[in-house]
Each structure stands twice: as C-alpha cells, then as structure tokens.
Amino acid sequence: MKPAPAFFMLCALLAMSVTESSSAATYVVDDSSTIPFETNVSTRWRDGKSGGRQMSNEIEGGATVTIRLNLAPWLNRNGRIYLALPQQPVGVVNVEWGTQGRMLPGKLQSGERTLVFAGPIRTSFLEDNFTVRVVADGRRVAATQRLQFHFEIDVD
Amino acid sequence: MSLLAAGVADAWVLTITSGPKAAFLQVGLGSYSGTYSTGGTPLNNAFVNTVTLLNPLTPNVVGTGVAQAMTSDSTQAASFYDGFLVCNPPTQVYVGGWVRTPTGTGSGVLSVISPTSLLSATGDAIPFTQISWTSTANGNATADIPAGTFNGGTLALRTIAAGTWVENCFTFSYANTAVVAGGTYKGTVSYTLVLP
Numbered sequence: 001m002k003p004a005p006a007f008f009m010l011c012a013l014l015a016m017s018v019t020e021s022s023s024a025a026t027y028v029v030d031d032s033s034t035i036p037f038e039t040n041v042s043t044r045w046r047d048g049k050s051g052g053r054q055m056s057n058e059i060e061g062g063a064t065v066t067i068r069l070n071l072a073p074w075l076n077r078n079g080r081i082y083l084a085l086p087q088q089p090v091g092v093v094n095v096e097w098g099t100q101g102r103m104l105p106g107k108l109q110s111g112e113r114t115l116v117f118a119g120p121i122r123t124s125f126l127e128d129n130f131t132v133r134v135v136a137d138g139r140r141v142a143a144t145q146r147l148q149f150h151f152e153i154d155v156d
Numbered sequence: 157m158s159l160l161a162a163g164v165a166d167a168w169v170l171t172i173t174s175g176p177k178a179a180f181l182q183v184g185l186g187s188y189s190g191t192y193s194t195g196g197t198p199l200n201n202a203f204v205n206t207v208t209l210l211n212p213l214t215p216n217v218v219g220t221g222v223a224q225a226m227t228s229d230s231t232q233a234a235s236f237y238d239g240f241l242v243c244n245p246p247t248q249v250y251v252g253g254w255v256r257t258p259t260g261t262g263s264g265v266l267s268v269i270s271p272t273s274l275l276s277a278t279g280d281a282i283p284f285t286q287i288s289w290t291s292t293a294n295g296n297a298t299a300d301i302p303a304g305t306f307n308g309g310t311l312a313l314r315t316i317a318a319g320t321w322v323e324n325c326f327t328f329s330y331a332n333t334a335v336v337a338g339g340t341y342k343g344t345v346s347y348t349l350v351l352p
C-alpha cells in the first residue's frame with residue numbers, strides 16, 4: 001500500500017531536524033587575548049529627569065577594549081559570533097558598544113546575546129576595538145560588580 | 157541550545173564600581189555646566205551673597221516691632237535642575253542641593269549655622285534670632301525647605317534624600333522688636349549639606 005502524502009512529509013521534517021541538530025552547534029570562543037582582559041570601569045550617575053525633581057538612578061561607565069577572538073577551530077567554516085552577558089544579580093545591565101568595523105556595533109541587555117559577526121571565517125584571529133558603555137541601576141550596585149562577558153559562535 | 161567549549165574558553169570581564177558619593181549645595185548665586193537635565197555638572201562658586209534691609213531703618217521705625225523686608229544681591233532665578241525660573245531675585249535667594257550615595261539610598265542633612273548676633277563696628281549687637289525667612293518657589297508653592305528663624309547656632313533645615321533635587325527660594329525679614337544703636341550690623345551665616 002502506498003503511504004499517505006502526509007506521512008512522507010512528517011518523515012522529511014524529522015530527517016531535516018536530525019540533520020540540523022547534528023551539524024550546527026554553539027561554542028564558547030576563546031577571547032583570552034583580549035586587552036585588557038579585565039577592565040575596571042569607574043561609573044558616574046547618569047543625568048536625566050525622572051519626574052518631580054527626581055534624579056536618575058542609573059549609573060554608567062565606559063571602557064575601550066581590544067577584543068581578540070581565537071577562531072582557529074572554525075577556520076574556513078561559516079559562523080555567527082555573538083557577544084553575550086549572563087543575567088546579573090544586580091538586575092538589568094544594558095551594554096552598548098561601537099567597533100572599528102571588523103565586528104558589528106550593537107547593544108544587549110544582561111541575559112541576552114547580540115550578533116557581532118556573521119560569515120566565513122578566514123583568519124584564525126578576529127580583532128576589533130570595542131568602545132563599551134555600561135548602564136545599570138545604581139541602587140543595586142552597592143559594591144563592585146564583575147560583568148563576565150563571553151563570545152559564542154554558531155557554526156553551520 | 158547547548159553551549160560547547162572549544163579548547164580554552166575565557167570570559168572577558170568589565171568590573172563596574174558603585175555610583176560615586178557626591179553632594180551639591182547652592183545658596184544664592186551658583187554655577188553649573190549647563191543644567192542637570194542636559195547633562196551638566198556642578199561647578200564651584202565661592203561668591204557670598206549679601207542680604208540687607210530693603211530700606212534703612214529711620215529712628216521712628218527702629219524697635220517698633222514692624223517687621224522689615226530684606227533684599228539681596230543675588231541674581232539667581234534659574235534652577236540648574238532644568239533651567240526653570242524658580243526664584244524672583246533679588247528679594248528671593250535660591251537655596252537648593254542634592255546628594256548621591258553609592259547605593260542611591262540614604263540622605264544628607266541641610267543646616268544653617270548662624271552666629272549669636274550681628275555686630276556693628278562699635279560692638280553693638282542684634283541677635284540673629286531677629287531674622288527670619290519664608291520659603292517658596294515658582295511652580296511649587298510648597299516649602300520643601302521650611303521657613304524659619306536663625307537660632308544663633310546650628311539649625312537643621314531638612315534631610316535631602318539621595319537622588320532628589322531639593323530647592324526653594326528664601327525671602328528674609330528683620331523682626332525689628334528691639335531698639336538698637338545706630339550703625340551697620342553685619343553677620344555671616346553658613347549653609348551646610350552633610351552627607352555621612
């Protein structure tokens with residue numbers, strides 16, 4: 001008996017799903033050559049009215065960092081690289097960065113990741129200068145807070 | 157989504173500090189780079205304003221108990237919060253400030269310190285308790301900083317919560333309840349904003 005068309009379609013979808021999960025993967029990128037690898041950022045209280053003669057509760061700080069990613073394990077493959085910041089105990093941390101063009105500028109909130117590169121990986125190292133600005137709720141940052149970023153790569 | 161490590165996996169770190177402790181107090185003429193609302197920051201202004209009787213007392217008025225209006229040499233009308241014209245100088249003297257703490261909580265204490273008396277060149281005295289003020293502001297008639305009378309010592313005016321811009325305009329008056337010798341009487345008061 002000839003199988004129904006719907007059954008064929010389901011088989012095809014399952015096959016596609018298996019293929020996708022076996023080849024695509026996400027890896028943490030080695031960024032240990034980043035300079036400086038750990039940066040202390042002095043913050044200031046942000047300006048901005050918040051009604052009734054209230055002042056902003058946000059603090060902000062900035063730094064310039066030379067990001068250097070070791071992409072040797074994925075040479076000659078296509079990849080999408082993301083900057084990620086896990087959720088923080090001090091609540092939402094907003095991050096914005098500019099670049100010099102080898103990676104993409106962007107912004108993210110803690111708990112998210114944002115694309116900084118997409119395409120074929122043709123060199124072992126990808127380097128760019130990031131001008132980073134961080135904004136957090138100053139009422140929750142009672143002591144120094146380490147924001148541990150990482151880069152992830154999705155490879156095809 | 158699974159996250160796999162590829163060899164050495166490190167994590168670039170930014171360490172942020174808490175917000176800095178800071179305080180700003182302005183009495184009379186002050187300075188700011190622009191306004192707070194447009195990203196301005198406080199500047200130092202060491203000018204000391206003078207408050208005097210609007211009209212010099214004549215012998216038939218001295219000691220009658222009829223309060224005498226005072227005026228100032230202040231020209232500060234605008235709030236550095238947003239540029240709004242909160243005060244009407246020279247009769248009104250701007251008084252305002254704010255504090256910041258590393259956690260955004262807590263408060264500072266606004267006080268005024270007055271000597272016991274105003275003194276003349278010949279040593280005659282008028283108690284500072286003869287001078288009072290009312291407090292208001294354009295757009296906010298509430299006396300956020302209360303009206304009062306100098307006490308010849310330290311007088312706490314109010315606490316200022318972190319992250320709140322507090323301001324008012326003071327209008328001073330002389331009670332004129334005592335007959336005093338002729339002369340020019342002077343004294344200096346100091347306003348303080350203490351952040352523990």
